[in-house]
Amino acid sequence: MAEKLKLICDKCKVEMQEIEANFSYLDRTFRHKVNRCPQCGQICLDEELVTGRMSEVESKMEDK
């Protein structure tokens, strides 16, 4: 499979990089490396992450 092309921040027209970002849910916060624009901090989450790991963590938080 061909390697995925890098995502581009439409505002800054630069390639996105894996940079940590903060997330919060039910009074708890986490940090995770996601695609971000190195200039403006714009975030792009892919569906795999959202429906996979993220959904798992959400579910765990709810019954902690």
Added chain:
Amino acid sequence: MDRYFKQFDNCLQKELPYCGSDCPFRMNVNDFMDKLSRKRYNAAYKVFRDAVTFPGIVAELCPEYCAGSCPRKELGGAVKINMLEKSCIAKTKRRDPNDYNLPKKNGNIAIIGAGVSGLACALRLASKKYTVTVFEKAAEIGGMLHDLMPKEQFMEEFDLQFKFEEYTLNLNTEITDLNQLAEQGFGAVYIATGKDGNGFGLLEMEEPAAEISGMAVFAGGSLAGKDIINAIADGIDFARAIEIYFMTNKIAAPEPRPVSKIQTEIRRIPAQPAPEASEDGLFSEEEILTEVDRCLRCQCDNCRYYCDLTEYLNKWPLKMRDDIMTSTMAADSLVHKTPAIKLINACTQCGLCEETCPGNIQLGGMIKEAKKRLHNLDRQPGPYHQFWVRDAQFANGPFAELTRKAPGHDTCTYAFFPGCHLGAADPDYVKKSYEWLLSVHPDTALMLQCCGLPVDWSGNEAAHAEEIDIIRDKWQQLGKPVLIMACASCMKHFREYLPEIQMVTIYELMEQHGMQPAVKDETVYSVFDPCSARHEDDMRDSVRVLLARAGAGLEELPDAEKHGCCGYGGNIKEANPGMAKLTAEKRSKMSDNPYIVYCINCRDVFFDEGKPVKHILDLMLDIGDGDEPDRLPTVTEQRYNRVALKERLLADIWGETMENKPELTYDLVVSEEVRDKMNRLRILEEDICYTLEAGEKYGRITYVPDTDSYKCYREIGYITCWVEYRPAGEAYEILNLYTHRMKIELEAVFNGRKTETDLR
């Protein structure tokens, strides 16, 4: 909450089964059976021994008190517990008692009589490491056992059970005066001198426990007229009384063993006789399993049988209660655990728990209360109920809500309250119903809106109270008409919160006015009564009459009055899709017949399950002109239906044009696949436009070179929605969408630049 907590005092979950209750030792028969069923003979033996002290003797002599109350009695004969005990002993490899390494305890006890009662007492106390001395006037121990079984057999049992315990035995020593013992420094005495023995005056007292010469003196066993088995049980009970004396200085005869309050429902169990014992008069391994299998393990399990939630979570209500209490502790408590958030949001509020619980425990009520507490403590996950609360707001908003008196009438006797979902499913349900109502009661007003139930289910008490107040105000302004209901859930909700409103259902009116169904249908149906109509007998009966008028056959569902919710109740789909699925599947499978329903939510659930289903109004009003829908309207279409309903009612009934209509900011191109996904995620076209707007507004757009498309996101209340799209001329082609509950916390300053963090 405390009120509900207290109700659990009535829980019968831990009550002994009937047999255990009749057993002088109150043996935990269910535990014994469970261990046998797993062929754990050593463990089963231990349960037996812990209850009776001398298993070898009790198994031999017990007349099976338990058999009299066994519900199996009429269904193939009582379970042969005694034979199971004997067979268990034969199969047990490790019969040695436990050798406890405990420190010696202060307490010097004299036991008068080395019969089986005295020795049972001695063994119990010796194993607790008290100093025990037994006095026997005869030259050997055993007392009346000599008349009942071979000496070697019981001596072997005594040797085995006393293997690790020390006690002093004085044979040929008759005690005639208790002062003798007081002088020797004993603190407590158990008199078990057997039938016609010396009771030292204790039996004439109010209870066989007294302080004599500074000692606590007790008397029991055959001396007190007990049979051999009860005499052993007495020995065990008095050992406990003596222990209590040493710990608390309180001298009292043991409390009578409790009588179990167990209640069970015997549900369709085939009669089955016990197997014959084939191994030297004992059960073989296979026979043990057959017999153990015959045991019903009597236990009050109505909650486990009727309540879907206990099944889904595989939890007993007592455990659920503890989890709920933990999760709803006050904010300043030291406990910060919330193990029951999903549980609390998985209850369909069908109310079957409290109706089938012999202890009248309102588990559903507790869960509802807990939901309110969670909301007030800000622990309720926002995404759980957001969609339905917003949906209710829309139904009560300017595009869908309509409260009107009938055209040309200033007063009204009736007002039609169809509920918000009926018109969302198909505007014709409401429009045709209202037109018919006007034909029979021309002054019937209309109240088109949501009853507020989704807000109640969300736990937001304050918002719900506001909704109720608004409805009460509108009803009062209409002149307090009788409400004509079409939805049993709205009706149950009003009965609870607006008891002053008098209600009747449209089905009853259709029946009373002799309305003939628009469609003739000879299919044999089963009527699925919504859980909210469990006590609405008039409504239930009318639906059946209407069905018969259509020419259809009716086969009632088994346990028609004792089934739970279809899975819609409580709006649990977001919090616990698994629970919603479980209930939907279970209810779908109650009969192979197609269902007739009279709650549109039940209709939707069964339709999604692939169960053939019709609303009774489909027959009465010929909705869809005889065509079966191939799919249900999406969440977006439901809103459009509500708007269309209002528009058509205004136009056709009141001759008005509806000016104010919702409009989308963008033209969207949506494939069927994406439409289905939007529906599944409960995302509206309006939400998509709102998200696209954010892209433009904040410039937060990502270009995806792989697919030559763009992605943007926005927070929609408590969820974040991602949209992947491609401009298509003036419109936007929506390629994909997904949502999450976590919030992206953007930094106020990133890379030295100030950023916009609020993307709502």
